[in-house]
Amino acid sequence: MRIDVFTLVPHVFAAVSEQRPLATVLGGQLDLRLFNYRDWTPLAGGQVDDEPYGGGSGMVLRVDVVAAALEGVYGGSAEHRVIALTPQGRQLDQGVVEELAEEEHLTLLSARFEGFDERILVHLANDAISIGPYVLSGGELPAMVLLDAVARRLPGALSEGSAEEESFSTELEGGFEYPHYTRPAEFRGWTVPDVLVSGDHARIADWRRDQSRERTPS
Numbered sequence: 001m002r003i004d005v006f007t008l009v010p011h012v013f014a015a016v017s018e019q020r021p022l023a024t025v026l027g028g029q030l031d032l033r034l035f036n037y038r039d040w041t042p043l044a045g046g047q048v049d050d051e052p053y054g055g056g057s058g059m060v061l062r063v064d065v066v067a068a069a070l071e072g073v074y075g076g077s078a079e080h081r082v083i084a085l086t087p088q089g090r091q092l093d094q095g096v097v098e099e100l101a102e103e104e105h106l107t108l109l110s111a112r113f114e115g116f117d118e119r120i121l122v123h124l125a126n127d128a129i130s131i132g133p134y135v136l137s138g139g140e141l142p143a144m145v146l147l148d149a150v151a152r153r154l155p156g157a158l159s160e161g162s163a164e165e166e167s168f169s170t171e172l173e174g175g176f177e178y179p180h181y182t183r184p185a186e187f188r189g190w191t192v193p194d195v196l197v198s199g200d201h202a203r204i205a206d207w208r209r210d211q212s213r214e215r216t217p218s
């Protein structure tokens with residue numbers, strides 16, 4: 001899978017690309033490319049944004065700059081999925097993550113300040129995703145969230161089995177994962193449920209399924 005990220009601050013992506021699971025799949029299952037709008041801008045002085053028509057504070061990412069960047073990288077209009085990261089997009093959840101993990105090629109467009117010129121969303125992107133109903137200062141954290149969530153669905157990203165039974169998985173009927181415990185078996189009088197140290201795998205599986213159902217909001 002190839003993921004291209006367009007941003008004004010490519011260096012911040014080291015925070016996720018140097019860590020697992022991204023680091024594990026990079027160069028293998030995942031080809032991650034970072035592009036700085038400033039490297040493609042046709043405007044003088046590396047300009048990428050401008051004042052909003054109609055007035056108001058903040059700067060808006062220019063449509064001609066994003067078009068030049070996409071054309072420069074793809075040699076024409078992009079045929080694959082181009083996602084604008086915006087608080088006004090459809091909300092990211094595990095279903096959307098699974099859908100994106102099936103794609104061969106994704107482009108993520110991030111903005112800063114006031115956001116995108118609307119024509120970028122209408123004419124250059126073909127999808128828009130929000131990571132939640134709140135406003136962040138830029139699209140880089142949303143892009144990293146999406147990258148991490150998609151990367152861990154790629155083959156080889158995680159140790160075998162660790163992503164099968166986890167929150168929102170079909171194995172757990174889309175619900176929350178059951179609780180985990182590790183040593184010590186008792187700490188300050190706080191004990192581990194007996195069933196987990198019973199060695200009875202069928203009872204453990206039943207207990208875990210019940211716990212998952214109990215803690216999942218209906």
Ligand SMILES: C[S@@+](CC[C@H](N)C(=O)[O-])C[C@H]1O[C@@H](n2cnc3c(N)ncnc32)[C@H](O)[C@@H]1O
Nearest residue numbers: 085086087111114115130131135136138139142
């Ligand atoms: C300060 S925000 C712009 C918010 C925009 N003026 C609005 O009110 O909808 C700057 C950029 O951060 C990114 N961003 C902020 N919050 C986001 C979220 N919840 N999900 C995805 N991207 C977000 C987007 O790329 C956005 O264009």
